[in-house]
Structures are given as structure tokens and as C-alpha cells.
Amino acid sequence: MGRTPAHTGVIMTEITPVLTANIEPGRAPLDCAGYERAGGYAAVRKALGEMSPDQLLDLVKESNLRGRGGAGFPTGMKWGFVPQGDDSPNPKYLIANGDEMEPGTFKDRLLIHGDPHQIVEGMILSAYAVRAPVGYIFLRPEYERGADLLHHAIAEAEAAGYLGKNILGSGFDLELHPHVSAGRYICGEETALMNALEGRRPNPRSRPPYPAISGLFGKPTIVQNIETLSCVPHIVNNGAKWFRRLGLGDDAGTKLYCVSGKVKRPGIYELPIGVTLRELVFEHCGGMLDGLEFKAAIPGGAATMLMTPEELDTRLDFTSLDKAKNRLGTAGVIVIDDHTCIVGISLNLQSFFARESCGWCTPCRDGISWIVDILRDLEEGRGEPGDAELLMREMKMIGPNAFCALAMGAEGPMVSALEKFPEEFETHISGGGCPYERPPALPPQSN
Ligand SMILES: Cc1cc2nc3c(=O)[nH]c(=O)nc-3n(C[C@H](O)[C@H](O)[C@H](O)COP(=O)(O)O)c2cc1C
Ligand code: SF4
Incomplete structure (x- = not known):
């Protein structure tokens, strides 16, 4: 076993950490000099000194x-x-x-909190590749401390000559600006994010044009x-083949898997991309808490499909989950135990989506709230025969x-809950409400 930094809750296991290599328990993030001593900014020196933007791309x-x-x-x-070339629109943004x-x-x-210089270095390299002289870091409002750390790292990088005019004599200029969001889920969608950055209401924009062609302030934006x-400096330092070989299946690199739910050791695990759900839950996380069974997991945040015990051997990577008609999403794995109600989980998730709907279009604004009403009726004993079919039909109309x-x-978690756990919806109708007791007091746990 590796280290267990108390301040982050991260647990890093057998593999040599890549993205989390500089993150230590209870320690402030490395300053610029410390980051350089750990090999930081070598990739910037290499790329800006030896490579053209096209070679880096x-x-x-x-x-x-x-x-x-x-x-x-x-x-x-x-x-x-x-678009590149003399007649292409400028400036470009990252x-x-x-x-x-x-x-x-x-x-x-x-x-953000553990290694802000790694993000700054990744941004310098990425901005160089797309020839963007200005970059923004868009942060959720709760990451206030992260914004301070990034401001500090940017100032240090400027003083060390990694940001500003004519970086390391390369002729490339870059300025970076952290920006704290007003705090809505939709602000993470890239076109809504750009509206938010421009000071507009954060509704998504229609595509095309795609942001790479016409994004922030109408200019090409990545x-x-x-x-x-954060992966980019490591690719420059170690090569493309090295990065590809880190993956266990068809995808490349390591992945930060966040695990929540009633497992013995929830947290963040940096693992080769393509670890199976079984290995993640039962080896790295130590399995379920005593007295509980694995019932399901959502592999990539709320917007992905439920996986059942039969799917425990599926690799958690983009390619394998695509084949399984699912998505890796953010790799935020939410584990659901056998004392937890699938209808209740669905109500919780759909309430989130309904609350976070930006209200721009009717199917989402009114439709998801209606889904919430039906789920609440099921939970509270007002369900009627045909409600599961109604949920399925309506949900499949909303998304497209x-x-x-x-x-x-x-749609993902709702439709997969109906398809994979139909009996839970039926019992709510026939039994007049939720058959699950509120979460029981957990028995004492062993390690
Ligand atoms: C509702 C919604 C919220 C999103 N939130 C985020 C987010 O918080 N962070 C993020 O990187 N991408 C988020 N995305 C995806 C972005 O639109 C975009 O695809 C992503 O930032 C591109 O970066 P990547 O290619 O490195 O993943 C969200 C998408 C949607 C539809
Ligand atoms: S109402 Fe929903 S689907 Fe429509 S633009 Fe807003 S968040 Fe997107």
C-alpha cells in the first residue's frame, strides 16, 4: 500500500503515481522552486526550446x-x-x-489544491500547441483556496519566466487568469462556461460553430x-508511447478514480486507466462496509448508467464502457449498497438535474421536474400501475x-435504473411506498 494523505482523503496504491506524485499528506503544495526540483517545468523548457507547436500537437x-x-x-x-495561419482569428484562448x-x-x-504548478505547466504547453496567448482557469466557487493557490502559482511562474512575454526566449507569450464561477452545474458545460466568463447568463450555445472555431468572445477557444x-507535462517528458502503455485496455494514461458510497476506503485513487470495477471496489477500496453487499455503481458521476454485480469485471475506461453502452464520464464512481433504494437514488439524482436545469428549453426545464414528481409519488406511496412505463417513455423523450x-x-441513470432494477419500481407500487428502512445504524467495522 502507498500513502494516505489525511488532508485530501486520497489513497494512492501500488503504481508509481504520475499526476499525484507531488501530492503529500498534510503538506502545502510545492512552490515553484520545489516543483522545479521535482522535475517541474522541464517539459516547458523542452517543448518551447526544441519543439514547434505542431510537433507538440x-x-x-x-x-x-x-x-x-x-x-x-x-x-x-x-x-x-x-484555425492557424496568418489570416486565422486572434487571439485564441485556452x-x-x-x-x-x-x-x-x-x-x-x-x-488544484495539491499541485497547482502542474496545472500551470499543462496550460503553458497546451496554449503553446494551439498558439493561445491568454488562458483562464474556471473554478467552482467553493474552490476559494484553490483560486488563491493558483494565483500564487501563476505569480511565481511569471517571476521565474515561465509566463508573460517571450517565455524562455521562445517568442511565445502567455497570461493566465483564475476565474471563480457563480456556481451552477451548467457552468461546467463548455459553451455555458464561455457565456459565464463573458458575463452573460450561462445558457449553453448552439453548435456549430464549435468553440475551437468560434468560442470565447467569438475567437477560437479550447x-x-x-x-x-495535468497529463500534458508527463507526455512531453516521457513520450507518447510511455503514456499509451500506462493504460490497461485500449485507453491511455492513468486516471483519477473518485470513489464514494459505503465502501471501506472511499477516496481518490490514481490507477492505470482500465482497472475493472471489481478491482477498484474490492481491492483498492477494501470492499463494502461490513454487513453490506454491493448492489450497483454509477461509474462516472451522476450522468452515467447504473452497473450491476454482473458488470463488476468491466474495465473502467472510455472504450470498454462505450462498448457496454455506458460512459466513463468523470470516473466519479458512486457505489450503491443493498440497503439503499434505487428509486430513492433516482429521486435524489433527478432532483439534482431538475434543480440544475438552466431553464432554457422546455423538455428539460419542465420534463425533469415531472420525472421528480413521479419518483416522489413512488417513494411516498402514491405510485400507480404503469408509472415505471411512464417514467421510461417520458425520460426517453426528454434527452433527445x-x-x-x-x-x-x-436520462442515463434513470433509464438504466428502470431497465436493470424493474422490481424495485414494482415493489414501490404494489407495496404502497418505499420498502427500505431509512439507513440502519452501521455495525462496528473491521479494517
Ligand atoms: C452539464 C455539464 C456539466 C459539465 N461540467 C464539467 C466540469 O465541471 N468540468 C469539465 O471539465 N467538463 C465538464 N463538462 C464537459 C465540458 O462541456 C467539456 O466537454 C470539457 O470541459 C472538455 O474538456 P476535456 O476534453 O478535457 O474533458 C460538462 C458538461 C455538461 C453537459
Ligand atoms: S434547459 Fe436543460 S437541456 Fe435545455 S439548455 Fe438548459 S440545461 Fe441544457
Whole structure:
């Protein structure tokens, strides 16, 4: 077993940590000098000294890095969409997405609080590759301390010559600005995020045009998750092949898996991407708390599909979960035990989506609230025969007819709950309400 930093709750296991290598229990993050001593900013020296932006872009393409913010889009391919050349629009922008309001997801927080210089370095490299002279770091409001740490890291990097004009004599200029959000889930959606940054109401924008073509202030913009950006220095230092080989299946790199629910050791685990759900829950997390059985898990935050005990051997990576008609999402794994009601969980999740709907389009604004009403009726004994079919029919209409991915996200856990646990909905109807007792007092736990 590895280290157990008390201040973050992270548990790092056998593999040599990559993204979490500089994160130590109870210790403030490394300052610039400490980060340099640990090998930090070597990638910036290498890339800006020896590589053209196009060579860096090709390296990231070759590494098979896929976005860690939810959609898993290939990072290098996205960078390749940014128009370049003398007649292309300028300036271009880079945005680090640290909104992190997905339920069960708390990995970017660890990177922001634990190693802010790694994010700054990842942003310098990514901005260089897409030739962006300005970058923003968009943070959820609760990450106040993170914003302070990032301001400090940016000032230190400027003083050391890694930010500002003509970085390390390369001719490349970059300024970075942390921005604290007003705090809504929809602000994490990249087009709503850009509206928020511009001071507008954060409704999503229609696409096309895609942000890489016309984004912030109408200019080419790359939005990238904090964890995605943190991978880039390691790819530059160690190569694309090294990064690809870290993965256990078809995907590349390590992954920060956040685990919550009634397992023995919840927390954040940096593991090779592609670990199975079984290994994550029963080896790294030590299994379920005594007296409880594994019933289900949601693999990637609220907006993914429930997995059953029969799916424990599925790899938690983009490719394997796509094949299983699921999604890796944020890899925020929420484990559900046999004392927990699936209808109750569904009510909880749909209440979140209904509350966080931005209200722009009717199917999402009114439809998800209606789903919540039906689920509440089931929980409180007012369910009627046919309610499960009604839920399924309505939910399948909402997602495809709504304007952005928030509503499609709400569909995943609801439809999979109905498909995989139909008996729970039936018992709520036939038994006149929720058959589960409120969570029992847990028996004393062994380690
Ligand atoms: C409702 C909603 C919320 C989102 N929240 C976040 C978030 O907090 N952080 C994030 O990186 N991506 C979030 N995304 C995904 C972003 O739109 C975008 O795909 C991502 O930031 C791109 O970065 P990546 O390619 O590195 O994953 C959200 C998407 C939706 C639909
Ligand atoms: S789907 Fe929901 S969150 Fe997205 S635009 Fe419509 S109302 Fe807003």
C-alpha cells in the first residue's frame, strides 16, 4: 500500500503515481522552486526550446490522451481544429475547466489544491500547441483556496519566466487568469462556461460553430478539463508511447478514480486507466462496509448508467464502457449498497438535474421536474400501475429533444435504473411506498 494523505482523503496504491506524485499528506503544495526540483517545468523548457507547436500537437495526438471532463474526446484532435495561419482569428484562448459540480466527482479539487504548478505547466504547453496567448482557469466557487493557490502559482511562474512575454526566449507569450464561477452545474458545460466568463447568463450555445472555431468572445477557444491538462507535462517528458502503455485496455494514461458510497476506503485513487470495477471496489477500496453487499455503481458521476454485480469485471475506461453502452464520464464512481433504494437514488439524482436545469428549453426545464414528481409519488406511496412505463417513455423523450447534454445526462441513470432494477419500481407500487428502512445504524467495522 502507498500513502494516505489525511488532508485530501486520497489513497494512492501500488503504481508509481504520475499526476499525484507531488501530492503529500498534510503538506502545502510545492512552490515553484520545489516543483522545479521535482522535475517541474522541464517539459516547458523542452517543448518551447526544441519543439514547434505542431510537433507538440502531434505528440499529444499520438499519446491518445482523451478528455477527463466527461466526454472523453481526443485532446490532440480537438487542438487540431483550431484555425492557424496568418489570416486565422486572434487571439485564441485556452480555458481550464475546474467547475467540477458533477456529483461524486472531486478529483480536480485534489489537483488544484495539491499541485497547482502542474496545472500551470499543462496550460503553458497546451496554449503553446494551439498558439493561445491568454488562458483562464474556471473554478467552482467553493474552490476559494484553490483560486488563491493558483494565483500564487501563476505569480511565481511569471517571476521565474515561465509566463508573460517571450517565455524562455521562445517568442511565445502567455497570461493566465483564475476565474471563480457563480456556481451552477451548467457552468461546467463548455459553451455555458464561455457565456459565464463573458458575463452573460450561462445558457449553453448552439453548435456549430464549435468553440475551437468560434468560442470565447467569438475567437477560437479550447476548453480542457483540469486533469486532462495535468497529463500534458508527463507526455512531453516521457513520450507518447510511455503514456499509451500506462493504460490497461485500449485507453491511455492513468486516471483519477473518485470513489464514494459505503465502501471501506472511499477516496481518490490514481490507477492505470482500465482497472475493472471489481478491482477498484474490492481491492483498492477494501470492499463494502461490513454487513453490506454491493448492489450497483454509477461509474462516472451522476450522468452515467447504473452497473450491476454482473458488470463488476468491466474495465473502467472510455472504450470498454462505450462498448457496454455506458460512459466513463468523470470516473466519479458512486457505489450503491443493498440497503439503499434505487428509486430513492433516482429521486435524489433527478432532483439534482431538475434543480440544475438552466431553464432554457422546455423538455428539460419542465420534463425533469415531472420525472421528480413521479419518483416522489413512488417513494411516498402514491405510485400507480404503469408509472415505471411512464417514467421510461417520458425520460426517453426528454434527452433527445433538449438543447444540451445536461438532459441526456439525466436520462442515463434513470433509464438504466428502470431497465436493470424493474422490481424495485414494482415493489414501490404494489407495496404502497418505499420498502427500505431509512439507513440502519452501521455495525462496528473491521479494517
Ligand atoms: C452539464 C455539464 C456539466 C459539465 N461540467 C464539467 C466540469 O465541471 N468540468 C469539465 O471539465 N467538463 C465538464 N463538462 C464537459 C465540458 O462541456 C467539456 O466537454 C470539457 O470541459 C472538455 O474538456 P476535456 O476534453 O478535457 O474533458 C460538462 C458538461 C455538461 C453537459
Ligand atoms: S437541456 Fe436543460 S440545461 Fe441544457 S439548455 Fe435545455 S434547459 Fe438548459
